[in-house]
Amino acid sequence: NAGVTQTPKFRVLKTGQSMTLLCAQDMNHEYMYWYRQDPGMGLRLIHYSVGEGTTAKGEVPDGYNVSRLKKQNFLLGLESAAPSQTSVYFCASSYGQGVVYEQYFGPGTRLTVT
Amino acid sequence: AQKITQTQPGMFVQEKEAVTLDCTYDTSDPSYGLFWYKQPSSGEMIFLIYQGSYDQQNATEGRYSLNFQKARKSANLVISASQLGDSAMYFCAMRGSTTDSWGKLQFGAGTQVVVTP
Numbered sequence: 001n002a003g004v005t006q007t008p009k010f011r012v013l014k015t016g017q018s019m020t021l022l023c024a025q026d027m028n029h030e031y032m033y034w035y036r037q038d039p040g041m042g043l044r045l046i047h048y049s050v051g052e053g054t055t056a057k058g059e060v061p062d063g064y065n066v067s068r069l070k071k072q073n074f075l076l077g078l079e080s081a082a083p084s085q086t087s088v089y090f091c092a093s094s095y096g097q098g099v100v101y102e103q104y105f106g107p108g109t110r111l112t113v114t
Numbered sequence: 115a116q117k118i119t120q121t122q123p124g125m126f127v128q129e130k131e132a133v134t135l136d137c138t139y140d141t142s143d144p145s146y147g148l149f150w151y152k153q154p155s156s157g158e159m160i161f162l163i164y165q166g167s168y169d170q171q172n173a174t175e176g177r178y179s180l181n182f183q184k185a186r187k188s189a190n191l192v193i194s195a196s197q198l199g200d201s202a203m204y205f206c207a208m209r210g211s212t213t214d215s216w217g218k219l220q221f222g223a224g225t226q227v228v229v230t231p
Contacts, residue, residue, distance in 0.1 A: 033219075040123075040223055041223060042118075042205055042221035042222055042223045042224055043159075043205070043207075043219075043221040044221070045218055045219070048218070058218065059218075088157070090159060092159075092219075098147075098211070100147055100164065100166060101147075101209075102149060102161045102164060103161075103219060104161070105151075105158065105159035106158075107157065107158050108157045108158065108159075
């Protein structure tokens with residue numbers, strides 16, 4: 001099992017450019033999440049999905065869009081990148097949504113917006 | 115609203131010694147889960163240990179144990195017999211049970227641990 005994979009691992013964008021980050025999981029997990037990690041702030045939830053075709057906003061959703069067309073994939077889009085979106089992005093998935101279920105994380109994508 | 119606080123930005127510990135990482139939380143949810151994750155310099159997030167709010171006993175996983183004091187709202191991680199490979203950032207996280215917090219992990223700012231020979 002590959003677990004949770006993310007594509008790409010690194011990316012540099014210019015302000016105003018768009019891009020899509022792909023997350024894939026092979027554990028048949030129902031729930032998927034996108035986080036961003038900034039220095040000194042821990043991880044913050046951007047958007048999440050409770051199943052194929054459903055998405056919901058997290059703590060910091062502005063400037064991002066997501067789609068979950070297939071159960072195993074969760075896409076994070078930046079339509080017009082801004083320097084404030086320079087961050088490390090993590091995707092995660094979990095079997096359930098209850099308090100007991102741990103989240104499995106991908107390796108992260110380091111994005112720089114100049 | 116949920117909040118996780120890790121007051122130790124960084125700490126040094128000698129190899130083979132034990133280290134305690136502090137975590138306090140605030141929530142009004144009737145039940146919740148507490149997690150610790152390790153992030154080495156390579157960047158991946160590694161799940162270490164879980165404690166449920168209704169669990170009677172403190173969780174243990176190998177060299178990791180969680181000192182859970184519900185009344186004080188603290189969930190400290192104890193690493194026994196530190197190894198050089200334990201050098202990493204450690205995050206405390208919480209997941210609640212109400213509609214607003216359902217499924218969402220709230221993270222603390224993390225504690226950087228450096229293990230010295």
